[in-house]
């Protein structure tokens with residue numbers, strides 16, 4: 191689409207230019223210079239506005255640039271209509287409002303780009319731009335010497351002012367664009383060369399116009415007019431390309447040396463001074479040239495210092511979010527603690543839940559945009575005296591000055607509430623939540639390292655209990671998170687039977703019978719107590735120990751299935767497979783062996799995979815799954831509907847069951863769209879010959895509705911929470927017969 195727009199711009203402006211050059215006389219031609227000329231002005235304006243509407247998020251830089259292009263088009267329209275009537279357009283005229291508007295709005299657009307993307311570099315860019323503009327002004331004074339010295343009254347006439355003002359503004363914009371590009375070496379939108387070329391064309395045309403106008407020689411309808419049209423088309427093409435460039439940072443680098451603008455300006459200034467020593471030039475030119483050199487060369491020390499302070503600011507700033515980074519945190523918090531003496535304060539460690547899934551499933555670009563939004567929302571909740579820093583990844587740290595434990599908890603609540611609204615990332619909406627750990631100064635630590643360590647432990651506790659936030663509890667004082675994270679601790683968990691399984695029953699909605707359970711792993715941690723999978727699965731994954739964990743879980747689940755079979759109450763068990771386990775080519779043989787070793791039939795085992803497994807190496811996943819299915823094991827797609835993959839795998843892969851994600855079930859009673867999705871997913875499953883399980887059934891209304899819609903199985907707290915094997919046996923004893931949903935009454939313990 192973008193390239194279509196760019197081609198359109200170039201074709202229209204080229205057609206106009208060709209028509210102007212080829213027309214027989216230089217007289218004003220209503221068709222070429224009037225109609226076609228105006229089309230060549232308004233097509234760039236239209237393309238710019240189209241870009242504004244298409245841009246993923248509100249981008250003030252694009253909006254202002256579109257206004258600028260429209261201003262120019264409006265100015266020209268006035269000029270052409272006035273001239274078409276056979277009148278001589280005065281200088282200045284209302285058209286000049288349009289032209290001046292173009293320059294001011296373009297400058298404003300560039301200012302937004304500098305502010306949003308360069309932050310720490312702002313002063314350097316401004317200084318470089320000013321030097322560039324001064325150098326350009328010195329040269330212009332020489333080129334436009336006749337105009338400024340004209341018999342019409344010297345440099346202060348409107349002709350002289352506008353005649354030099356326009357080219358000067360052109361060059362100021364060029365200097366700024368090059369300054370921005372050079373200062374950071376970042377890509378100033380893909381088309382920064384286009385905008386520079388366009389503005390240089392403007393400069394040439396403006397200078398020629400000013401010199402012609404000196405003797406009132408300018409007439410409408412010469413190739414000069416085409417230069418503005420082509421220039422405007424190039425600017426609009428840049429705007430169209432801008433919308434594709436991510437708003438904040440791009441990893442693409444452009445090789446423009448940082449000193450380009452000051453160096454060019456210095457050479458220009460020197461040139462003017464050398465010329466002045468040989469020929470008569472305007473005093474103004476000499477003054478401007480001297481100023482350029484002074485600013486560019488003399489305060490080298492000052493510039494050096496400025497660069498240094500910018501470098502420091504940059505080193506302290508997180509490039510993505512613009513927040514202070516880890517380095518800044520470690521530098522500032524100790525100072526803040528010392529300055530506050532014994533005043534209480536709190537450190538909050540905030541970690542996004544399931545960020546990895548979003549990042550892996552939707553791409554790093556989406557993950558980055560999400561982090562930017564999260565950062566903005568969090569900072570919106572804080573006082574100016576609080577410090578918010580990004581530690582890295584999806585971890586943020588907040589230091590709340592002058593704040594006790596209760597207040598810190600209130601802030602944690604506020605921060606979590608700020609993340610409740612889904613994040614609109616342009617083409618996709620994402621839900622996030624966070625877990626926050628709190629530690630308090632001075633009771634729980636005198637220095638940042640200790641406070642952070644304790645906040646980290648509290649955060650894990652918040653994650654594992656899903657409480658959202660937690661204050662560090664002194665009981666866990668001797669546990670250092672470092673130990674908790676070590677590969678050794680994970681290995682011990684595997685070898686010393688610290689991993690245990692809870693089983694959650696799946697009820698048959700038609701009969702009320704329970705013939706299946708899902709095995710869910712827990713870590714009975716020697717120091718932290720019972721940990722939920724969210725608190726540790728990612729660590730196992732990082733340590734490459736996931737296949738080992740899967741092995742342990744499979745072994746224990748099948749052991750338990752064998753016990754139940756022996757007791758005359760056969761239950762099938764579902765085991766969750768992580769992505770890397772599915773990729774493991776040895777898995778089918780292992781599973782077959784484990785099942786037969788225990789004398790079980792393979793259909794007793796269900797393996798649950800999630801959709802994101804299929805996003806990666808589909809063919810490899812498909813090979814393993816087919817081999818697994820070949821052994822007689824059943825395959826279920828877990829968290830169905832939550833993933834972001836296309837549904838084509840349903841056609842290609844061997845699957846027996848879909849487990850609709852609990853987010854749909856939890857909301858289906860209040861949200862008609864969720865209900866519609868549930869109903870149609872049940873139909874989809876059945877028409878593909880698959881069985882359908884609803885997860886997260888928490889109340890009787892949902893249970894009854896699912897039964898009405900023809901769903902096959904339900905799993906959720908209404909039926910039972912995940913229980914240990916002995917608890918599950920007891921549950922079977924106490925639960926009454928459940929012939930159908932209508933008769934189902936939860937027992938007190940299940941309803942809790």
Ligand code: C2E
Nearest residue numbers: 710711722723743766767768886887888905906907908912
């Ligand atoms: P999952 O496979 O979607 O498991 C269902 C989760 O939903 C369980 O959380 C269960 O406790 C919870 N749940 C059950 N009924 C309800 C309900 O009515 N309402 C709500 N709100 N939640 C309900 P759990 O046990 O914490 O497991 C979390 C996730 O950890 C699992 O999600 C699964 O993805 C992963 N996991 C658990 N065990 C294993 C394992 O052995 N291996 C692997 N690779 N992943 C596992």
Ligand code: CA
Nearest residue numbers: 708766798828
């Ligand atoms: Ca599962």
Ligand code: CA
Nearest residue numbers: 828829849885
């Ligand atoms: Ca699930």
